Amino acid sequence: MEYIHMVYAVFAPLIFAIIIPFLSRIKHKVHTGWLILPVPLLIFIYFLQFVGSDFETARQTIDWIPSLNIALDFYLDGLSLLFALLISGIGTLVVLYSIYYLNKEEQLGHFYTYLYIFMSSMLGVVLSDNVFVLYTFWEFTSLSSFLLIGYWHYREKSRYGALKSMLITVLGGFSLLGGVILLTIETGTTSIRGMIEQADLIVNSDYFLFILIFLLLGAFTKSAQFPFHIWLPDAMEAPTPVSAYLHSATMVKAGIYLMARFSPIFSEVPLFFIILSIFGLVTLAWASYMAVRQTDLKGILAFSTISQLGMIMAMLGFGTSYAVFAAVFHILNHATFKGSLFMVAGIVDHETGSRDIRKLGGLMTFMPISATLAIFGTFSMAGVPLPFLNGFYSKEMFFESALDLGGYSGSFIESLITVIPIIAVVGSIFTFVYSMYLFFGTFRGEYKESELPKKPHEAPFMMLVPPMLLVIGVMVIGLFPNMFNQALITHSADAVYGDEVAKDIKFWHGWDSPAFQMSLIVVAAGILLYLTKNKWHHIYRVIPGRFNFNRVYDWMVEKIESVSNRITTAYMTGSLRLYMILILTAIITITAGAILISDGFNFEVQDLAPITAPEVIVASIMAIAAIGTTVARNRIAAILILGVVGYGLAILFVMYSAPDLALTQLIIETVTVVLFLLCFYHLPNLTTNNNSIVHKGTNVLVSIGYGVLMLVIGVTAYNSRFADTISNFFMENTYELGGGHNAVNVILVDFRGIDTLFEVAVLFGAALGIFAMIKLRQDKGAK
Amino acid sequence: MEIIMIVLASILFTTGVYNLLQKQFLRIIIGTALISHGAHLFILTMGKLKRGAPPVEDYGVSNYADPLPQALILTSIVISFGVTSFLLVLAYRTYKLNNTDNMEKLRGLNNE
Numbered sequence: 001m002e003y004i005h006m007v008y009a010v011f012a013p014l015i016f017a018i019i020i021p022f023l024s025r026i027k028h029k030v031h032t033g034w035l036i037l038p039v040p041l042l043i044f045i046y047f048l049q050f051v052g053s054d055f056e057t058a059r060q061t062i063d064w065i066p067s068l069n070i071a072l073d074f075y076l077d078g079l080s081l082l083f084a085l086l087i088s089g090i091g092t093l094v095v096l097y098s099i100y101y102l103n104k105e106e107q108l109g110h111f112y113t114y115l116y117i118f119m120s121s122m123l124g125v126v127l128s129d130n131v132f133v134l135y136t137f138w139e140f141t142s143l144s145s146f147l148l149i150g151y152w153h154y155r156e157k158s159r160y161g162a163l164k165s166m167l168i169t170v171l172g173g174f175s176l177l178g179g180v181i182l183l184t185i186e187t188g189t190t191s192i193r194g195m196i197e198q199a200d201l202i203v204n205s206d207y208f209l210f211i212l213i214f215l216l217l218g219a220f221t222k223s224a225q226f227p228f229h230i231w232l233p234d235a236m237e238a239p240t241p242v243s244a245y246l247h248s249a250t251m252v253k254a255g256i257y258l259m260a261r262f263s264p265i266f267s268e269v270p271l272f273f274i275i276l277s278i279f280g281l282v283t284l285a286w287a288s289y290m291a292v293r294q295t296d297l298k299g300i301l302a303f304s305t306i307s308q309l310g311m312i313m314a315m316l317g318f319g320t321s322y323a324v325f326a327a328v329f330h331i332l333n334h335a336t337f338k339g340s341l342f343m344v345a346g347i348v349d350h351e352t353g354s355r356d357i358r359k360l361g362g363l364m365t366f367m368p369i370s371a372t373l374a375i376f377g378t379f380s381m382a383g384v385p386l387p388f389l390n391g392f393y394s395k396e397m398f399f400e401s402a403l404d405l406g407g408y409s410g411s412f413i414e415s416l417i418t419v420i421p422i423i424a425v426v427g428s429i430f431t432f433v434y435s436m437y438l439f440f441g442t443f444r445g446e447y448k449e450s451e452l453p454k455k456p457h458e459a460p461f462m463m464l465v466p467p468m469l470l471v472i473g474v475m476v477i478g479l480f481p482n483m484f485n486q487a488l489i490t491h492s493a494d495a496v497y498g499d500e501v502a503k504d505i506k507f508w509h510g511w512d513s514p515a516f517q518m519s520l521i522v523v524a525a526g527i528l529l530y531l532t533k534n535k536w537h538h539i540y541r542v543i544p545g546r547f548n549f550n551r552v553y554d555w556m557v558e559k560i561e562s563v564s565n566r567i568t569t570a571y572m573t574g575s576l577r578l579y580m581i582l583i584l585t586a587i588i589t590i591t592a593g594a595i596l597i598s599d600g601f602n603f604e605v606q607d608l609a610p611i612t613a614p615e616v617i618v619a620s621i622m623a624i625a626a627i628g629t630t631v632a633r634n635r636i637a638a639i640l641i642l643g644v645v646g647y648g649l650a651i652l653f654v655m656y657s658a659p660d661l662a663l664t665q666l667i668i669e670t671v672t673v674v675l676f677l678l679c680f681y682h683l684p685n686l687t688t689n690n691n692s693i694v695h696k697g698t699n700v701l702v703s704i705g706y707g708v709l710m711l712v713i714g715v716t717a718y719n720s721r722f723a724d725t726i727s728n729f730f731m732e733n734t735y736e737l738g739g740g741h742n743a744v745n746v747i748l749v750d751f752r753g754i755d756t757l758f759e760v761a762v763l764f765g766a767a768l769g770i771f772a773m774i775k776l777r778q779d780k781g782a783k
Numbered sequence: 784m785e786i787i788m789i790v791l792a793s794i795l796f797t798t799g800v801y802n803l804l805q806k807q808f809l810r811i812i813i814g815t816a817l818i819s820h821g822a823h824l825f826i827l828t829m830g831k832l833k834r835g836a837p838p839v840e841d842y843g844v845s846n847y848a849d850p851l852p853q854a855l856i857l858t859s860i861v862i863s864f865g866v867t868s869f870l871l872v873l874a875y876r877t878y879k880l881n882n883t884d885n886m887e888k889l890r891g892l893n894n895e
Contacts, residue, residue, distance in 0.1 A: 574890030577804050584800065609784040609833040619791045626798040629813055642813050645795070649820050652788075656827060657837040657848035661856055668864045672816065676809075679871045683809055683878050699804040707797030714789035714825060725830070727849045734840055743838035743850035748857060759858045766865035770872045 006060050006074040006127055009043045009084075014120035017113045024109030032108040033099035040091035040119060047084045050076065053486040064133070069190045075129035078491025079260055082328065083126035083253070085488075086335050090249045091119050093466035097343055098241035100463035101350060111151060111239070118144035122250050126257055130190050131180040138176060138222075141251050142169040148246060149238040161234035164553065168231045172221025176258070179214030182207045192261060196498070199265040215262060216275060223255025225313060226283040229306045230549045236298040240346030243298060248305050248338040253331060256309065259316050260327070264498035267319045270413060276317025277416065281423045283310025288430035292437060292533070293540045297345040297355045300438050301338070304381065307431060308334045311398060314424075316496070318401050325493040326397035332489065333380070333390040333477060340470035341377040341438075344370050347463060348442060353453030357438075362447030366456040369464055371443040376471045380478070382435035382526065383428060385519050390477035392519070399424060399515040425518055432526025437533065581702055588705045595712065602716045615655055622648035635683070639676040643669060660744045788828040795821030808874040808884040812867060819863040823856045 016039050024032045050058070055078065062072040076084070095115070102111060121144060124137030142165075150162030184190050186205045187198045195202065202208060219225070224232040235247050246252070259276065266272040284307050291303035312334070315327035347370050348363065349355045364371040379386065383395030402421045458464075477484070494500060529536070571582065595601055625644040632638035646669030653662035730743050730751060738746035748756050795817050802814030830853075835846030838853065878884045 576886050577806070580804055605786075607831075608786065609831070611784050611787065615784065616787065619787055623791055623794045626795050626817055629817065630798050630801050635809060638809070638813060642816055645817065645820055649824060652824065653827070656832050657835065658827065658853045658856075659837050659839070661827075661853055661860070664857055664860050668860055672864060672867055675868050675871050676812075679875045680809065682875050683884055699801055702804065703797045703800035706800045707793040710796045710821075710825070711789060711793040714792065714828070715786065718785055718789065718829060725849055725851070727830075727847075727851045730850050731838065731840070731847050741840040743840065743847070744853045744857065747850055747854040752854060755854075755858050759861050762862050763865045766869045769869050773872050773876050 005046070006058070006076060007062060007072060009046050009088075010074065010120060010123045010127055012039055012043060012120075013116035013123070017116040017120070020112045020116065021109045024107075024112070031099045031104055032112055033095050033102075036112055036116070037092065037095050037099075039116070040088045040095060043123070044085065044088035044092055047081060047088060050081050051085075051487045055081070055487070055491045059129070068132075070132045071130055071190075072128075072133055073130040073191060074127045075193065076127060077495040078488070078493070079257070079328070079495040080126045082332065082488060082492040083250075083257055084123060086253075086332070087119065087122050087126065087250050090245060090335060090339050090470075093339070093343075093469060094241045094245040097244070097346070097463060097466040098239070100460055101241055101346055102239065111148075114144050114147040114151070115242070115245070118148065118246065118251070122254070125254055129192050131183060131192060131195075132190055134192070135173070135177050135180055138218075138254065139170070139173050141254060142166065142173055142222075145169070145235070145246050145251055148242045149235045151239055151242065152237070155237065157234075158237040161231070161237040165231040165235045167557070168221050168228055168553075172218040172228070172255075175214045175221075176218030179211050179218065182211045182214065186211070195262075196264045199268075202265055203269060212266065212269070212272065212275075215258065219255035219258045219313075220279065221255070222258070223252050223309050223313065224283075224306045225255070225279050225310060226286055226306075227549050227552075229283060229287060230553055232306055233294075233299055233302040234550075236296070236302050240298070240342060240349065243301070244339050244342035244346070247302065248342055249335040252305060252309055253312075253335075256312050256316065256327075256331065259313065260324075260496045263316055263319065263324075263496055267498070270410065273317050273319055274413065274416065277314050277420060280310045280312070280314025280317055281420060281427065283307065284314060285310075285423055285427035285430070288427050288434060290544075291434040292430060294434075295357050297348065297357055297360075297438070297442065298342070300357070300434055301342055301345060304431070304434060304438075305334075305338060307427065308338065308381075311424075311427070314420075315398060315401055318405060320401060320404065321493075321497055321499070322397070322404060323401035324497045325489070326394060326401050328492040328496060329397065329489055330394035332484075333394045333474075336470045336473040336477065337377045337380040337391055340373055340467040340474070341381065343467035343470070344374045344377065347459045347467070350463075351454065351459055352456040354451070357441045359448055359451040360442045361445040362443070363456055364443040365447075367443070367458050369458060370467075371439075373464070373467045373471050374439050374443060376474050377467075378435040378439040380474050382432040383519060384432075384523065385516070386478075388475050388478040390474050390481065392478070393481050395428060395522075396515045396519055399428075399518045403514055421518070425522060428518075428522045429525045429529065432522055433530045433533070436526065436530045440530075581698060584702050584706055588702070588709050591709055591713070595716070600716060601712060602719045604719045606719065615652065618648050618651050618655070622652075635680050636677070639673060639680060642676070643673045646672065658744075660742070784832055785828050788824060788832065792821045792824045792828065795824065806885050806887050808877065808886065811886065812870050812874060815870065816863075816867055819859070819867075823859060826852050826856050826859070 016036055020032065020036060023035045058076040060074045064070050064072050095112075098111070098115075102108060118141060121137040121140030125134055125141060128134040128137060146162050146166040149165055150158050152158045183195055183202065186202055186207055187195050189195060189198075202211065205211075221228040232247060232252065236243055238247070263272075287303045287307035287310060291300050291307065294300045294303060308330070312327050312330050315323045315330070318324075345355065348360065348367070351367065352360065352363070354360060376389065380389040380391035383389075383391050385392050385396075399421065402424045405417045405420065571578070622645050625641045625648065628641040629638050629645075632641060646665065650662045650665040650669060653659075653665055730747055734740060734743045734746045738750040740746040740750070799814045799817030799821060802810045802817060805811060805814070830849040830851065833848075835848050836844045838847045838850035874884065877889065881889060883889065
């Protein structure tokens with residue numbers, strides 16, 4: 001195709017996100033939202049030009065990291081186009097709505113910056129063909145969603161909700177990365193197109209199960225599927241435009257998108273069908289059941305979103321041509337009515353000051369336009385069989401596809417197939433109940449003036465425009481369901497199904513159509529349940545009762561923190577003795593283990609010097625003195641005994657032909673003993689070791705272990721010489737090259753002079769340190 | 784003879800480590816001193832013992848002790864002396880400031 005400027009479309013909001021902080025400085029003159037409203041509108045118009053029955057896919061590639069085969073590879077097919085239109089279209093409406101929702105006193109710069117980062121990344125997710133680029137944008141949506149949920153960061157619940165959504169979606173994001181990496185390894189390409197072409201290879205690979213689970217985890221966390229749905233209700237702390245945009249129309253559908261995108265690979269796999277259908281239906285039923293229990297308008301809508309996402313996910317799992325078409329159709333429908341409902345809920349909140357459905361009621365007289373909009377939204381959501389509501393069609397198609405499953409064998413799958421329509425109906429009944437509850441609870445019934453903080457009144461007209469446009473969308477699709485078929489929806493469904501899907505949406509199925517009968521059952525049972533709601537409402541005390549997935553989450557977060565804290569405090573006690581024991585034990589085990597494994601011990605008696613009496617005597621005295629230091633009770637005795645060891649060593653140096661060493665050792669030992677005596681004068685006497693037996697035992701064990709280890713190493717090393725000494729060179733060249741006769745001294749100052757230089761530096765440093773320690777006293781006054 | 788010296792060095796290591804694991808600062812410094820003695824002896828032993836005259840060139844002598852380990856030990860002695868003296872003054876200051884030389888009590892602050 002000619003017009004390939006997708007990269008501008010994707011990055012335009014991001015570029016504007018950089019400019020917005022400067023634009024928002026123009027305060028009190030014009031709302032920042034007006035200045036940037038054209039951006040999503042232009043993107044919407046740009047994508048609109050692709051719509052048409054002669055649709056062709058388009059592609060644009062820009063190198064990013066060629067060495068890793070990562071490119072900004074934007075690929076537009078029907079599915080991407082549908083999502084791109086939703087993102088930019090609803091984005092435009094949400095920006096318009098937010099202009100009236102947020103007043104100029106708010107930090108608008110922050111809001112629109114986050115929102116536009118989100119818009120860019122969402123467009124990136126749906127348009128990327130490169131899995132790593134997709135992952136990058138994916139994480140950006142998590143990040144910007146986190147920022148938007150925590151927009152009112154001075155509220156504790158906002159911070160809690162933001163953190164929760166971050167933890168859960170990033171968990172899924174990492175697992176998606178794992179899946180993506182495995183896919184890349186398996187197929188050798190980073191392109192989704194390329195992967196779909198190698199579907200057989202992936203399905204038959206050893207990693208297939210991991211790939212599937214990783215991708216599912218990513219999609220389920222993002223799209224709030226059971227049991228990862230818990231972050232979405234808490235994300236309702238975000239400003240309502242955000243809830244309408246991210247948490248109903250776009251971001252939560254990223255997981256759906258991912259599944260739809262990869263379904264050409266997985267659709268033949270029974271496991272994919274099983275997992276997606278089960279989780280989708282459980283999500284549908286559980287969330288619609290829980291929605292009736294909520295008292296917050298946005299809480300109801302959040303659970304309703306979860307439930308509708310479950311329905312779409314289940315249809316993707318069904319994987320039949322009809323179900324895929326229905327899923328894609330419902331993505332569009334859900335975005336229209338749910339977006340409008342969120343906006344109406346925001347208007348109610350804005351104009352009455354409360355979102356609590358127990359305080360609301362009888363608002364129809366005050367807010368007729370909002371109420372009218374809400375009627376269409378809620379009735380469409382409930383799937384009321386009226387031919388101008390798009391929700392009705394998708395619900396019927398859902399039932400029809402639930403009834404028309406097959407092509408799989410196996411007793412489990414067969415029994416699953418029989419259960420699916422029943423769960424679908426049950427979930428839809430509760431959908432009907434909460435939809436009615438939402439509308440009638442808010443707009444009909446008794447008006448409770450005393451409970452509301454504000455006197456309710458209709459919203460400004462411009463605030464009503466965005467939900468109005470969405471409701472018009474609901475009705476247009478409702479009245480002319482086949483209008484977008486050729487131009488848009490079939491292309492999307494083709495992309496998901498991987499084959500031609502040509503379907504017409506029927507207005508009327510006839511009374512004997514089972515799907516229609518199911519719809520009637522839903523309506524009848526729904527009305528009955530809604531009217532008797534107060535009678536059976538106490539069932540929530542039994543199911544779920546006190547059980548709550550939020551508690552599981554809180555418990556896990558709290559446990560992870562406390563357990564890791566406990567582990568850390570268990571060994572980071574601040575006791576040096578313990579650290580030493582740990583270090584030494586590690587040395588002993590690792591070294592001894594290495595010796596044992598490699599069979600390295602080598603005891604031979606060869607090339608040894610003869611044993612003579614004087615040295616043995618000196619050595620014995622030293623040994624006794626060394627042992628003496630450990631038992632000495634008297635500090636002066638301990639110091640003097642240590643001196644005996646030092647002088648003994650000096651004598652050994654004499655015996656072993658090392659005059660320089662003996663000299664140095666004598667002097668140093670003397671100075672050290674003097675220093676010890678100087679310090680001992682100031683230090684308290686040695687106390688008796690009133691340690692427990694265990695303490696002492698460990699000390700003895702570790703020290704003996706270390707000594708034995710060194711003995712083994714010494715003996716082995718001595719007997720394992722592989723090369724001759726290089727000292728002959730030093731002895732021969734001491735005079736020729738060094739100009740001296742004393743080889744040790746020549747080595748120190750000539751051959752290896754650098755050592756000496758830094759040894760001098762060490763002494764200098766020690767001296768400076770000692771001086772500083774004694775002279776500089778800043779705390780507690782000089783002593 | 785080397786075996787005996789290695790045994791002696793091991794005894795020095797053992798007692799040094801044992802002292803190192805005690806509570807009192809002074810004992811810990813004694814432990815480090817013993818360990819450095821052991822290490823010096825170890826280095827010397829590894830370079831073979833009693834193989835000739837001191838490594839000072841002299842007329843008519845052909846067998847010398849290995850000068851390289853000696854040079855290494857000399858460096859090491861000086862460095863361990865520097866560290867030991869620093870530690871001693873540190874012990875002195877610690878005791879003056881905290882009125883204890885018990886390492887179990889010198890654990891720093893909880894919120895570190």
